[in-house]
Amino acid sequence: MPDANSLYGPLDPAPDAGWVQAGPRMGFFTDTSVCIGCKACEVACKEWNGVPDSGFDLLGMSYDNTGALTANSWRHVAFIEQPRPAGHRTPPFAGTPTGGPVSATSAAVAAGSADPSGTDPGVPPDAADAAARMAAGGTPAEGTAATGANGAATGTRFLGMPGAQPPGRGTGAKERTDFRWLMMSDVCKHCTHAACLDVCPTGALFRTEFGTVVVQEDICNGCGYCISACPYGVIDQRRGDGRAWKCTLCYDRLGAGMTPACAQACPTESIQYGPLDELRERAARRVAQLHGRGVPEARLYGHDPTDGVGGDGAFFLLLDEPEVYGLPPDPVVTTRDLPKMWKRAGWAAVAMAAAAVAAFVGGQS
């Protein structure tokens, strides 16, 4: 159960924030199993919210060229190439003269080339090993399958010669046959316990009547506390502007009874918007359906009200471990331990004061 100041545990955030006539909590369910990576969500978000571009850089991280959720990217589609089975009835490259897979090494090269995104955690720039692990799907042996000229494994470093053996002459063991391409549209999670909001000293961040978390751009002073507080690395400071920006779940559209721009634009209903309770039921059914169809790896992420952030207002159906998508596996609201910390600090202060008093008293004797 949440304690009196509601810094963790399940609760309905809008009434908790003082809204007396709040409607049902609204949110996103992003079903990555039907995402086709079209990025319509990214474009619709930028068009509606007037978000500036993230720079024109070819990142080489598969088809991801915006890199991460940042102040200038409020929806971000991750693309993960992996030499792993994906429910294709026959492995995609079965019978073709392939050598070893290159997904992990290409991802590692791409990670090394990215500019700092200002976002942490997630996959930081230069985290080549992390990127390689993502692409390898958590199996380091596959991830390091780059082979040198002599065919021996040489680690994750991409040498530009991933299957130096003449194609088709591999032993079979190192040939890639399976492949999958995961796509996932990431967004601010609109946590039940939003650390960004808790630490905001100006009140720029607030909880809306829909249970979402919004930054008021005319109040934010750019202190940046929220950025280090976010357990997902979502909220971010805009360079040359200084203020913090993130997804508003289209607060202005919600007020007018409209669907958020990204969900409206999504052609495959990968992004679904609605009352959170309803979305959670729908998501549970979808997971059961996928399990029934032989996709046992399907799982929900951020749906559980008892997790470290009290459940997310925007939750996901994933097809692999969260780390593969650059998501923290077990996020905890960074303010959860604040009461305890303040209590400890209080006791420490009292102890210090007592010691000081004792010292003076002792000195007199």
Place this chain on the structure above:
Amino acid sequence: MAEAHPVGFQWVMEAKRRGAKVFHVDPRFTRTSAVADTYLPIRAGTDIALLGGVVNHILENELDFREYVLSYTNAATIVSERFVDAEDGDGFFSGFDPETGSYVQDSWQYAGHESDSGSGHTAQERDSAAGLRHESHGAQVHGETLRDETLQHPRCVYQILKRHFARYTPEMVERVCGIPREKFLELARAWTENSGRERTGCLIYSVGWTQHSVGVQYIRTGAIIQLLLGNMGRPGGGILALRGHASIQGSTDIPTLFNLLPGYLPMPHHADHPTFDAWVDSIRHPGQKGFWGNARAFGASLLKAYWGDAATPENDFCYGHLPRLTGDHGTYQQVLNMIDGKVKGYFLLGQNPAVGSAHGRAQRLGMANLDWLVVRDLFMIESATFWQNGPEVATGEIVPEQCRTEVFFLPAASYVEKEGTFTQTQRLVQWREKAVDPPGDARSELWFFYHLGRRLREKLAGSDQPRDRALLDLAWDYPTHGPHAEPSAEAVLREINGYDVTTGRLLSSFAEAKDDGSTAIGCWIYSGVYADGVNQAARRRSRHEQDWVAAEWGWAWPANRRILYNRASADPQGRPWSERKRYVWWDPDAGEWTGYDVPDFERTKPPTYRPPKGAAGPEGIAGDDAFVMQGDGKGWLYAPSGVLDGPLPTHFEPAESPMRNPLYGQQANPTRKVYAHPVNSVNPSPPQEHSQVFPYVFTVSRLTEHHTAGAMSRTVRPLAELQPEMFVEVSPELAAEAGLTHLGWAHLISGRAVIEAKVLVTDRLTPLRVDGRVIHQLWLPYHFGFEGLVTGDSANDLFGITLDPNVLIQESKIGTCDVRPGRRPTGPALRDLVADYQRRAGIIPGRTPPMVTVRRPAGQADEGPGEHADA
């Protein structure tokens, strides 16, 4: 489809949610493959071998929908004994004329029709892309045919088909396409098991399929499969083309093509159609069955719409004012003519050939040699700035100070800034409203052409020159509104619909068209779009308020019919094939055809009707002739006419290929359109020497993030950032072989150009084992050019000019190249590198490669021209 048509792909995902299995065939693993149930990598340019394999699978195992095939296709029809199949001619059908590189079709005809059907010699048809006119009706063939209902006659279409595709076995598919046979069988089984009485399957292709030297035959092969499986004219069946832009269907219905008039009426040829009567007879083919018999009324009504009061029966409705074809006026011939100084001025609207057309350098050099060029576009595109910023300026081939072309750039209104219609692939015409006024000087096309015509007519007023009559006699009186005198788009749509010229009453269907000048119709197939004086295209009744056919959403030509040939959705006796696939059927009590859709059949003609001997026109169509626009009322498994490169699809290698054709001595389509021009060249393919100079196959297509030549996406920040640089995708194996590194540079060289790109080394591409060799394929997006927020070299620069003979579409989805690490040279050194490759490959610009690569085509007594090479 997820890459190029993500919005349409939502329905594939919806079907997948309901349990459908999705197969994806593509040279590279795309966003579609990512969500498909089975992905089949294929060697680009081998689709006929793959689909021919499916045909063979159907026939070999007798999986065809026999009752449908017997009644509704020409399977039982007997073909002339003079016909020789390509299987017996090493790739040639009978009737090849090596002089012109085209076929004489007499021997392809049905038995007994050798002299009175078909078009005979087809060289001229190729120059006028005559195949296009068959979009609304079949080719000329006499209605009365010899049939063998047992399908046993050796010369019946069924047996010919069986023999023709007998060698297209799973083993051959593997050998030609690089698709393992187990995977091929997985596809063939799924397709056949999901067709028949209870189930139907739909074939959807995108326009990349047409951009091959055998593009029409790709689609023909798909049509043969769909006919054999009973998937035409039935709900959930059909063949649909996903178009590359909004309303490309509309721009062939009311064409922006040199060889067609609205409603697929052919543009008259100066030699063949000297008079109105000669023109009309060439369309309606007296004696032929079917609905094309009313061509005279459609032609007269069109001319009446053009020239109004001036058009009278006495002057053949001003037929003399119509321009005439004198040969090939297609876009590629035009460009070569520009280079040769034969073209003075050029209008470019909604097109960016400097980036989007094959052989970009030829496009730019051509446009640099005009008196004037008018470009109307939303953005300052490459085709407007090539004289200043194009790659030829860097190489010194275009000197801006000396470039003689005067370029006029006129800003255009976008689709949200003007009203009008879109026609999509289902022929559904949908009206759209204007959302906002266009900014500044931007204007609609309608405004531009109306006022251009108005001003030209003002300048010519009072002229007594006969050549000016065509302009001065035009009915050019559209109402205008607003501060810029914008013409009324609805008035134009009313004219397209057609009206009675005396009363002004809007027609309700093309059946009301008259050949006496009493009706004017802008496009006869659209007649009814303004029936009852109501803009039917603007209808927006919710699908929840009507049945699933949704006949009150928009309007489909012809006659608001949503599925063509839907008579085939009922069995020969007029009963639905199955309850599940019930669509249109015969109601014996009411004595009429009824159903969910508008029946594509005479409403009261019973299934038992048999035409009297010698009947022509609609009267000649029997009660079970479902394909009413075909001359014999049947769907054509075998095309005795209309297709210029053969009555049956045959696998040919692309014009540029590293492979010898494994099936025939004839390497590539012998009738493909080639241009022997100094700017043009073709990389050598076997059996020519030096094909190893260009050892790799490259293919180009779209990214979701960009639109065609990039003018509408590389200029828009939220799109430009998503794919910000030109890149090339290579497999890890090719990267190792060519020394390419991820995110490093590479340059690609063809006989035409050198371009550079960043490298993406990805597991999504794979080499293929083809006929014992390993073939590497590279993939490039074709969106990049030198203007916009993000720029890069243009992939289309790599292509030469080789066209499909039927419709003159360029082969711009496949070519051969070399790839090297690092950036390309700049300045004159760039052309030196191309010249060096040309020298090594033995390319002599302006000389076409040998078209015939066998010793002796079937039916030929002698050797033909002297460029034969050994097989």
